[in-house]
Amino acid sequence: MSALLSTAPRVLTALPLAIDPAEVLRFQGYKKSADVPGPDVRALFDEALALGRSLMAPRAVVRWLPVSRQSADAIEAGDATLAIPDVGRLWGPVEWIAAAVCTIGDELERRAAELWEARELPLASMLDSVGSGAVESLAEYVNDLLCQEAIPLGLPVTNRVSPGYGSWDVAQQRALFGVCPGDAIGVRLNEACFMTPVKSISLLAAAGAGARVDHYFSQCARCWMRDCAYRRTAAHKTVHR
Numbered sequence: 078m079s080a081l082l083s084t085a086p087r088v089l090t091a092l093p094l095a096i097d098p099a100e101v102l103r104f105q106g107y108k109k110s111a112d113v114p115g116p117d118v119r120a121l122f123d124e125a126l127a128l129g130r131s132l133m134a135p136r137a138v139v140r141w142l143p144v145s146r147q148s149a150d151a152i153e154a155g156d157a158t159l160a161i162p163d164v165g166r167l168w169g170p171v172e173w174i175a176a177a178v179c180t181i182g183d184e185l186e187r188r189a190a191e192l193w194e195a196r197e198l199p200l201a202s203m204l205d206s207v208g209s210g211a212v213e214s215l216a217e218y219v220n221d222l223l224c225q226e227a228i229p230l231g232l233p234v235t236n237r238v239s240p241g242y243g244s245w246d247v248a249q250q251r252a253l254f255g256v257c258p259g260d261a262i263g264v265r266l267n268e269a270c271f272m273t274p275v276k277s278i279s280l281l282a283a284a285g286a287g288a289r290v291d292h293y294f295s296q297c298a299r300c301w302m303r304d305c306a307y308r309r310t311a312a313h314k315t316v317h318r
């Protein structure tokens with residue numbers, strides 16, 4: 078196993094993040110291919126995006142850890158047991174996990190709340206969607222960054238999973254934060270395991286020579302790493318500015 082992946086938590090700031098408009102519009106109820114927004118919606122989106130960009134501070138904390146044990150429904154690394162249903166089949170054999178917490182901070186949600194109070198509902202709603210789209214793009218950005226770190230070592234990286242999504246219990250946020258605490262970027266868990274600021278995403282991915290990643294061409298499709306010998310499909314768009 079390579080020892081070249083950093084096992085210390087690392088804070089990433091000043092990330093050159095591009096926000097995917099389709100992701101923002103998805104939060105407004107648009108389906109990616111079928112619905113085309115009209116000029117009014119597009120203008121509102123542009124206004125909310127400009128406002129949102131001035132209010133968000135994308136940052137992330139990431140940490141790699143070697144896997145000490147893997148079973149059909151769990152991965153052990155460090156002191157943590159990450160109980161993820163069916164992970165053995167979904168990811169195949171993995172040698173490393175990467176845990177990360179990402180946030181855009183709380184300024185945007187505060188401004189959106191003020192706009193709701195002032196009954197500026199369309200802008201408030203679109204600004205909230207910009208925040209949701211931004212933090213999703215940030216999580217994709219971090220996922221791609223992790224692959225760029227591991228792939229030169231011959232270790233493809235899986236797609237991300239998050240506690241509370243799919244079949245992974247939200248209570249596992251505590252185990253994930255045990256691996257990679259969010260304090261360094263100001264993200265905390267409440268009693269119900271929800272994060273503050275709200276526009277935050279915690280994620281787990283894994284790397285291994287035999288990791289199952291072939292079902293996930295969309296990762297390569299948005300990755301900005303040029304000349305990657307492992308690229309599985311051409312880049313179509315990117316979350317890198």
Ligand code: SF4
Nearest residue numbers: 224297300305307308
């Ligand atoms: S092109 Fe694909 S395999 Fe290569 S670093 Fe990017 S996401 Fe990973």
